Amino acid sequence: MEIVNITGLNRDSEVIIGELLDNVENYLPKTQVFIITDEKVKAYHGDKFPRFPTYSVEPGEGSKSLEVVGELYYWLLEMGADRKSFILGIGGGVVSDLTGFVASTFMRGVDFGFVPTSLLAQIDASVGGKNGLNISGYKNIVGTFNQPKFVICDINLLATLPKEEYLNGFAEIVKHTLIADMKMFEFIEKNINALKIFNPTLLEQLVTHSAKIKAKIVQADEFEKGERKKLNLGHTWGHAVEKETGMSHGKSVSIGLEFAARFSVKKELLERRDYMRLMNILRELNLPICIKVNPKRIFEALIKDKKKDGDSIDFILMRGIGDVIVERMTLDKIKEFAERG
Ligand SMILES: NC(=O)c1ccc[n+]([C@@H]2O[C@H](COP(=O)([O-])OP(=O)(O)OC[C@H]3O[C@@H](n4cnc5c(N)ncnc54)[C@H](O)[C@@H]3O)[C@@H](O)[C@H]2O)c1
Numbered sequence: 573m574e575i576v577n578i579t580g581l582n583r584d585s586e587v588i589i590g591e592l593l594d595n596v597e598n599y600l601p602k603t604q605v606f607i608i609t610d611e612k613v614k615a616y617h618g619d620k621f622p623r624f625p626t627y628s629v630e631p632g633e634g635s636k637s638l639e640v641v642g643e644l645y646y647w648l649l650e651m652g653a654d655r656k657s658f659i660l661g662i663g664g665g666v667v668s669d670l671t672g673f674v675a676s677t678f679m680r681g682v683d684f685g686f687v688p689t690s691l692l693a694q695i696d697a698s699v700g701g702k703n704g705l706n707i708s709g710y711k712n713i714v715g716t717f718n719q720p721k722f723v724i725c726d727i728n729l730l731a732t733l734p735k736e737e738y739l740n741g742f743a744e745i746v747k748h749t750l751i752a753d754m755k756m757f758e759f760i761e762k763n764i765n766a767l768k769i770f771n772p773t774l775l776e777q778l779v780t781h782s783a784k785i786k787a788k789i790v791q792a793d794e795f796e797k798g799e800r801k802k803l804n805l806g807h808t809w810g811h812a813v814e815k816e817t818g819m820s821h822g823k824s825v826s827i828g829l830e831f832a833a834r835f836s837v838k839k840e841l842l843e844r845r846d847y848m849r850l851m852n853i854l855r856e857l858n859l860p861i862c863i864k865v866n867p868k869r870i871f872e873a874l875i876k877d878k879k880k881d882g883d884s885i886d887f888i889l890m891r892g893i894g895d896v897i898v899e900r901m902t903l904d905k906i907k908e909f910a911e912r913g
């Protein structure tokens with residue numbers, strides 16, 4: 573078991589890797605607890621949930637909406653929740669984003685914790701205290717910064733994850749290595765075949781490492797003024813792909829990583845050899861690196877990105893494996909590269 577601490581401005585957070593869902597009660601306060609989950613996660617793992625009132629949302633991105641948030645507020649009120657109540661989110665990134673948002677706004681904020689059940693949620697979505705909701709398909713357009721009290725990463729829960737969702741999580745793991753850890757990138761390259769199937773020992777190492785990378789960056793810049801922007805590698809283009817095509821987050825990020833890497837080669841920041849190594853890993857993991865959609869349509873979605881500031885955007889470029897930079901770029905530059913390469 574490994575514990576990673578994040579000291580936040582308003583509250584601290586503890587990411588506990590290798591702990592079991594069955595033991596979550598040891599981390600809960602002695603107040604009223606309410607659980608938010610999704611129907612699929614409940615069907616697979618509900619027997620291990622502690623016995624508290626539970627609300628299950630429909631699985632999928634559609635639940636990250638103000639409508640579902642409204643339903644949850646009503647439910648909490650009906651169940652007698654108050655300012656001392658604690659909310660526990662058990663599920664993938666959709667559940668953690670939703671739980672974080674509801675807990676941060678209900679009665680101006682109640683304490684909350686997560687048991688992330690997808691690989692993506694364990695290494696990314698549940699770590700760092702950012703949560704967001706989608707509005708008309710635009711990703712994470714409203715949200716808050718607020719740290720969960722704890723994040724319990726039970727590796728065994730990942731055994732029931734569909735293969736596709738499992739590989740989706742790898743897009744974010746690869747992203748973390750590209751931002752800050754060449755050695756981990758090499759570890760993935762070496763163990764790629766073993767990693768394609770569920771292997772709790774290797775996974776625990778990867779989850780620990782990846783969560784540490786994210787925690788370190790969050791610790792340095794909780795409110796995304798500088799360093800944390802690096803975590804958006806592959807996401808500017810990736811979110812636009814997600815919006816335009818409805819592809820999963822992980823797959824869209826994979827397309828976004830290819831775009832950012834190719835752009836970095838064009839700008840002579842990244843060696844072509846390293847671009848090819850990245851393409852190899854993504855291909856091996858069955859993650860897409862191109863799509864048959866007119867880049868003009870993706871660009872249209874991109875210009876509505878929330879991180880846009882006037883007619884320029886912070887774009888994350890690669891300077892090598894394990895080294896990225898934030899570059900202020902005009903939208904015209906991105907458009908030109910997207911359309912002409
Ligand atoms: N807040 C952040 O910092 C942050 C970071 C990255 C991603 N995200 C968000 O996370 C979301 C993506 O997360 P996700 O990929 O976990 O999506 P998800 O929550 O939709 O889960 C993917 C699917 O896997 C199922 N599932 C989850 N755990 C399972 C298990 N153990 N066994 C079987 N099925 C299981 C879910 O029911 C769902 O159908 C996106 O909305 C993204 O915006 C947020």
Ligand SMILES: [Zn+2]
Nearest residue numbers: 744807821825
């Ligand atoms: Zn992401």
